[in-house]
Amino acid sequence: MRRLLDQLYDSTAFLAAVCMVALLGAVLLSIAGRQLNFHISGIDAYAGYLMAGAGFLALAHTLKRGEHIRVTLVISSLRGPWRRALELFALALGTLLALLFAWYSIRLAWQSHEFNDISTGNDATPLWLPQLCMALGAAVMAIACLDELVLEMRGRRVQPQPGEALRNE
Secondary structure, eight states, X not given: OHHHHHHHHHHHHHHHHHHHHHHHHHHHHHHHHHHHTOOOTTHHHHHHHHHHHHHHHTHHHHHHTTOSOOOOTTGGGOOHXXXXXXXXXXXXXXXXXXXXXXXXXXXXXXXXXXXXXXXXSTTOOBTHHHHHHHHHHHHHHHHHHHHHHHHXXXXXXXXXXXXGGGOXX
């Protein structure tokens, strides 16, 4: 099961990387269009969709690598059972919020598909397509939060140290 979950997190991170490369391509195409006097309708909207997709699809992978922003001022001052209780509370609350976010993201994409909702731009993109990246990213994030909660409850959670602390200025 651990290998399957890690593959899921890595797969969404790969999709996020694909979105970032496609975003680069869209931006470069837009710049080239301005320089060479041609216009691709909706390229700015697609760049925005790709940016959002990259952000949402990378959420779970970032969480599992310990790179999300955490306010550790309170928890670092606690020891023993108080620290564990606060950690469990924070993970439970985070899991609840992630599950709610996943539910409503999936619901939004489904409703956009059902109502044939399209973007207001010239491209008239069906909105459920970019919302699908948000729904997938939010669902995998909820799975990752639940995974972290279960690991903490079992006492098997290893908190990776983010590399940012190593880069002091």
